[in-house]
Amino acid sequence: MTLSEPFIQSLLEKIDSPEVVGIGIVGSHARGQESKYSDIDVDIYVRELPESSYDRYTLRYWDNKLVSLKYALLEDERVALTNPRRAIWAVPGLSGMKIVLDKDNVLIELQKAAQHFDFSLLQPQADEFAAEEIMGNAEEVHKILNGLARSHESTVLYATWGLVKNILEAVAVQRGILIVSENRYFDLIQDAVGRDTKWTGAFRSAWGLDSTSAQYQSRGVAALKLYRLTAVMFDGLIPEIHREVVKKTLLLINEAGYQ
Numbered sequence: 001m002t003l004s005e006p007f008i009q010s011l012l013e014k015i016d017s018p019e020v021v022g023i024g025i026v027g028s029h030a031r032g033q034e035s036k037y038s039d040i041d042v043d044i045y046v047r048e049l050p051e052s053s054y055d056r057y058t059l060r061y062w063d064n065k066l067v068s069l070k071y072a073l074l075e076d077e078r079v080a081l082t083n084p085r086r087a088i089w090a091v092p093g094l095s096g097m098k099i100v101l102d103k104d105n106v107l108i109e110l111q112k113a114a115q116h117f118d119f120s121l122l123q124p125q126a127d128e129f130a131a132e133e134i135m136g137n138a139e140e141v142h143k144i145l146n147g148l149a150r151s152h153e154s155t156v157l158y159a160t161w162g163l164v165k166n167i168l169e170a171v172a173v174q175r176g177i178l179i180v181s182e183n184r185y186f187d188l189i190q191d192a193v194g195r196d197t198k199w200t201g202a203f204r205s206a207w208g209l210d211s212t213s214a215q216y217q218s219r220g221v222a223a224l225k226l227y228r229l230t231a232v233m234f235d236g237l238i239p240e241i242h243r244e245v246v247k248k249t250l251l252l253i254n255e256a257g258y259q
Contacts, residue, residue, distance in 0.1 A: 003029060003040065007063055008100055011042065014062070019046045021074060022107035024097040028181070031096055039066040043097070045074045045107065074106055081113060084126040084173050091117045092180040119176035127237045130174035134231050135242035137163050138249040141227050144220045145256055156220040163223050164206050167230050174234065199233065202226040224258045 003025070015023060027041035028034040039059070049071055050056050056071045080090035094114035099107045119126075140163035147155030168189055172179070177188050190200050204210050205222030212218060231238075231246055238246055 007065070010063065011067070012101060015042070015044055015069070016101065019048060020101070021045050021047060021103050022099065023101040024099050024107055026093045026097050027068075030098045031181070033181075039068050041068045042070070043093075044069060044071045045077070046071055047073075049073060074110065077110060078113070081117060082122070084119070084122040084129060084176070085169070087117065087119070087122060088172055088177055089179050090114065092178045096180075119178075123176070126173050126176060130170045130234050131237045131239060131242055133166050133170035134227075134234055134238060135245050137166050137227060138245050140166070141224060141249050141253065144223055145252060148217060148220050148256075153216045156216045160206055160216075160219050160223040163227060164203065167226055168203070170234075171230065174237070199226065199229045202229055221258050224253050228253055 012023065022045040024030075024043045024045075025040065026043055028038040029040050058069050060067045060069060077090065077094065080086040081094075091114050094111055095117075097107070097111055099111065102108055140159045143159035144156055144163065147153070147157075147159060168186075171177075171193065172185075172189055175192050177192050179185055179188060190203070193199050202222050202225040205212060206219050206226050208214075208219055228250055231250060
C-alpha cells in the first residue's frame with residue numbers, strides 16, 4: 001500500500017474515537033492497484049452507527065486525496081458472510097483489507113472468517129435468490145413488451161435497465177462470483193458465463209455495448225432474449241410456485257415474435 005505513514009496517522013487522528021473498534025482500508029489501495037484518480041476506501045467499525053445516514057457514508061478531501069468513509073457495525077459485517085447477495089462483495093473486501101486499527105483483535109478475526117469463507121454453504125440461498133429474480137423480472141419483461149408495442153422509448157429503456165441489472169446480480173449470486181472490485185463487475189460475470197456465449201451477446205446488446213444496439217428497440221429485444229436465456233440457464237432451480245409465471249412470460253415473448 002503506497003499510503004504514507006504520516007497520512008495513516010493523520011487519518012486515525014481524524015477518525016478514531018471511543019466508539020470505534022477498528023479501521024480498515026479496502027479497495028484499490030488495499031490491493032495495490034490504485035491510480036492517481038483512485039479514492040481511498042476506509043471502513044470504520046463502530047459500536048453504534050451515527051444517527052444520520054449521511055454520516056454513515058461520506059466523502060472528504062484530506063491532503064488532496066479523496067477519502068471514502070463508511071461506518072459499519074461489526075456484527076453486520078459478520079452477517080454479510082451468511083447472505084450470498086452480500087457475501088460476493090464482502091468476502092473479497094474483508095479478505096484483502098489492510099487493517100490500520102484493531103483495538104480488540106476483532107477485525108483480524110473477521111478477516112480470518114472471510115478468508116476461510118465457503119460459498120457452497122450458501123448455495124441453496126443463492127439458488128433460491130436466482131429463481132426469485134427470474135420470477136420477479138417477469139414484470140420488467142411485460143414493461144418492455146408494452147413499450148415496444150407502443151413505440152415508447154423511455155418505457156423500454158427503463159425496464160431494460162432494471163432487467164439487465166437484476167439478471168446480472170442473479171447470475172453473480174447464483175454462481176458465487178466474488179467481486180474483487182466493482183470496476184471488474186461486468187468482466188467477471190461475462191468471463192464466468194463465457195465471452196462467446198449467446199447469453200453474453202444478449203447482455204452486451206441490451207446494455208448498449210455493441211454497434212447493433214444503438215436503437216432502444218434493439219436493446220429491448222436483446223433484454224427479452226437475455227431473460228429467456230437466463231430462464232433456461234436456471235430452469236432446474238425454479239420451484240413449482242414460480243414456474244407458471246416464468247412459463248407464461250416466455251410464451252408472451254414467443255408470441256410477440258421475439259425469439
